[in-house]
Amino acid sequence: MIALGVWQLQRKAEKEGLIALYQRNMAMSATVAYPDLPPVPDALLYRKSSVVCLEPVRWDPRSGSDAKGQAGFRMIADCRTGAEGPGVLVDVGITDDFTPPKWSGGTVAGTIVPGPEQPTLIERMTGKAAPARAMLIADKPLPGLRASAVPSAADTPNNHLAYAGQWFLFALAALVIYALAVRRRLRP
Structure with missing residues (x-):
């Protein structure tokens, strides 16, 4: 002990x-180039970057807050970035309901942060953990959405x-x- x-x-x-x-x-x-494959090195987290989302293939609304601290739902798009590969997670803004925005993709500039899904300790210890994906939080939200709060390095437990x-x-x-x-x- x-x-x-x-x-x-x-x-x-x-x-x-x-x-x-x-x-x-x-x-x-x-700004740095967004990493091609997970896991994202620590040296790239909380850095400015941009990525081209060819199209959002899935939406994952999650609770969160906007830049002013108001609660809502973060609209996280799992974007296709090419013919193959893991794609990229992009937080395009905060809304007050679960309805995904009408968005067909485009270039998104923002901050690279740890993604919402991180492997558990048991998964890491048993070697069954998928590489942790990062997420890009857009600097400018999509029309009709509010800017998501970018977590601070000080928020790291x-x-x-x-x-x-x-x-x-x-x-x-x-x-x-x-x-x-x-x-x-x-x-x-």
Whole structure:
């Protein structure tokens, strides 16, 4: 348990470095080419990019908020970008209902962020995880939609200090239980 607590402290430092990288990425003004295949390297997340959506093949409305904090449904298009390949996810804006917008595709400029579907820990550990897809959040929403809020690098969770504290408390509790058990066994 102590080893797990120390590991979580190491993960905390790694996550702080990742968040710092994301913050540097957000400050960069130059655009990058959208990656061809997942997974998207951390060095490209929160960077400006653009992509050509030949046509949206599927819409995935999800809850979200606009740039002013008002709740709604994010309209995420799974776009075809060529004859083959995984395509690209594009958040084209926020609406108040589930009705997909009338849009046949086009060039979208925005910010690359982690996609809504990320593999679980179990999937990653068993090797059954599909590569995590990123998503492009459009700078300018489609007509009739509101601009989606772009997540900040500061929104990246870093709970590792709390996890380390939990493991150290578990170790302390196990030590106390062990001491009580030994004391009880040694009593005449």
